[in-house]
Amino acid sequence: MNNKQIGIYEISKDILSRNIGDNIDTIMNYSERFNLSLGTIHKVLQILDKNNIVNLYKKGKYGTSIKNIEYLKLFEILGYKYLLCVMPITYSKIYKKIMDNINNSFNLPIPLYFAHMRGGYIRLKLLIENVYNFGIVSKLAAIEAISSGLNLEIIEEFGYRSYVTKHVILKRQDQDISIIGMDYDSNDHLFLTKFNFKNMKDIKMVDIKYSEVIDRLLDKTIDAAIWNYDDILDKMFTLKSNGIVVEDIADNDSNLLATEAVIVINKDNDIVRRIFKKFFKKEKFKLI
Numbered sequence: 278m279n280n281k282q283i284g285i286y287e288i289s290k291d292i293l294s295r296n297i298g299d300n301i302d303t304i305m306n307y308s309e310r311f312n313l314s315l316g317t318i319h320k321v322l323q324i325l326d327k328n329n330i331v332n333l334y335k336k337g338k339y340g341t342s343i344k345n346i347e348y349l350k351l352f353e354i355l356g357y358k359y360l361l362c363v364m365p366i367t368y369s370k371i372y373k374k375i376m377d378n379i380n381n382s383f384n385l386p387i388p389l390y391f392a393h394m395r396g397g398y399i400r401l402k403l404l405i406e407n408v409y410n411f412g413i414v415s416k417l418a419a420i421e422a423i424s425s426g427l428n429l430e431i432i433e434e435f436g437y438r439s440y441v442t443k444h445v446i447l448k449r450q451d452q453d454i455s456i457i458g459m460d461y462d463s464n465d466h467l468f469l470t471k472f473n474f475k476n477m478k479d480i481k482m483v484d485i486k487y488s489e490v491i492d493r494l495l496d497k498t499i500d501a502a503i504w505n506y507d508d509i510l511d512k513m514f515t516l517k518s519n520g521i522v523v524e525d526i527a528d529n530d531s532n533l534l535a536t537e538a539v540i541v542i543n544k545d546n547d548i549v550r551r552i553f554k555k556f557f558k559k560e561k562f563k564l565i
Contacts, residue, residue, distance in 0.1 A: 280313055284321035287311045289354045292331050292346060293551045300340040301333065330354070348386035355548055357410075359388040363400045364413035366393045366488075369507045371441060375413060375538055382561040385552075395487065396462035401427060404541060410549050411542045415440045417534035418464035419541050432553055433540040435562060440538035441505045444469055446524040447494060447516070448501035455480055458494075458502035460487040465535045469503045473526050494521050 278286065288307060295301065302310070307318045322341075325331045330351055332344040352358070367373045376391055383389055392409060394400055397418035404412050405427055414422075419431050444465075448454060457474055459482045460466040466487050474480060485493050490502045491512065509516065509523065516523065526532050542549045 280317050281321060281324075284311060284313050284317050285324060285354060288318075288321055288325065289330070289351050290548060290551070292325075292343070293351060293355070293548070293555065295343055297343050297346060300336075300342050303340070352387050357387060357548065357552075359390055360385065360410045360549075360552070361390050361392060361408075362411050362413065363392045363394055363403060363409040365397075365400075366395055369441070369505065371507050375440070378562045379413070379540075382558050383556055384558065385556050396460075397464040398422065399462060401429060401464075401541065404429060404543050407543060407546070410546070411540055411553075413538060414541055415465050415535045416537040416539045417468060417531070419539050420534065421464050421468060422541075428544045429541050430544040430550075431539045431541055432550060433557070433559060433562075435538045437533050438536045441507055441536050443506045443528075443536060444503050444526055444532065445506045445509070446473065446501055446526060447490060447504050447509070447521055448524060449494060449497070450520040450522045452500055454500045456499045456501075457482050458485040458490055458499035459483070460485060463487050466503060469526075469532065469535055472531055473503060474501075491516070491521070495519055 284307075287310075291302065291307075301322075304315055304318045304322070307313070308315050311318075322333065326333050328350070329345075330347050332346075333341050334344045335341050362379065364376065365372050367376060380389060394403075397414045400409075400412045400414060401418065401422045403409050411432075416431070416434060419429065423429050423431075454474075454477065457470060457480055459470040461484050470482070483499060485499065485502070487504075490499075490504050491509075493499045494502065503526070506523075540553070542553075
């Protein structure tokens with residue numbers, strides 16, 4: 278980009294953080310912040326005003342204020358024609374509620390789309406690669422990923438039991454546990470399985486898809502596995518009739534972190550951070 282294009286982009290990003298009626302920064306400050314000449318900054322402000330992207334009015338010694346912002350044009354300059362969220366496959370009612378609540382909590386001038394994908398770690402990696410703009414994962418998955426060195430940031434948290442009600446152990450009745458199913462593509466399943474079976478000896482962990490836990494119990498490939506309680510409520514008859522029992526796990530901090538929904542972004546994506554700060558109304562997010 279040439280200097281004028283850089284100025285248009287940077288000032289547009291700055292305007293995104295401001296509201297109608299706010300003062301913009303001074304030409305001198307913009308010049309210093311973006312390492313551009315005073316003449317370039319002056320020209321950029323004229324272009325934004327002339328094209329009705331940001332209408333400005335001067336207040337003399339009180340500075341220059343924003344009269345109007347045409348957000349569609351502003352977002353286009355910043356390279357955003359839509360926002361794309363990645364989240365779990367909506368096989369449970371609570372995930373569908375999360376998606377509806379994200380929609381209801383946003384007052385965006387551009388479309389919001391959702392992509393659904395299994396495997397929290399994969400979703401987080403694709404945020405790093407900027408395939409998606411933000412993601413919904415458990416707080417446990419986010420913390421584990423950040424601790425492992427992924428350049429991510431949690432920007433919204435919704436409290437315990439906002440992601441799932443709880444996790445439980447499914448196991449075959451009157452059967453010694455020797456083979457445990459674990460989905461290696463799921464941060465939550467990996468951690469919860471290792472954490473909740475850590476005191477058991479002489480056990481074997483086998484890689485299975487999280488969605489196939491019940492099938493693998495029924496065909497006796499595994500003896501036990503962690504599963505989301507919300508997903509078994511309509512399967513209780515099948516479980517009981519096949520001798521599969523449900524066992525609660527402890528409500529400790531580690532297990533509870535896996536029940537909390539959070540929104541995560543690439544830590545370097547300052548534009549999405551600003552979009553959330555301006556357009557996301559957390560008070561509208563209710564899972565009732």
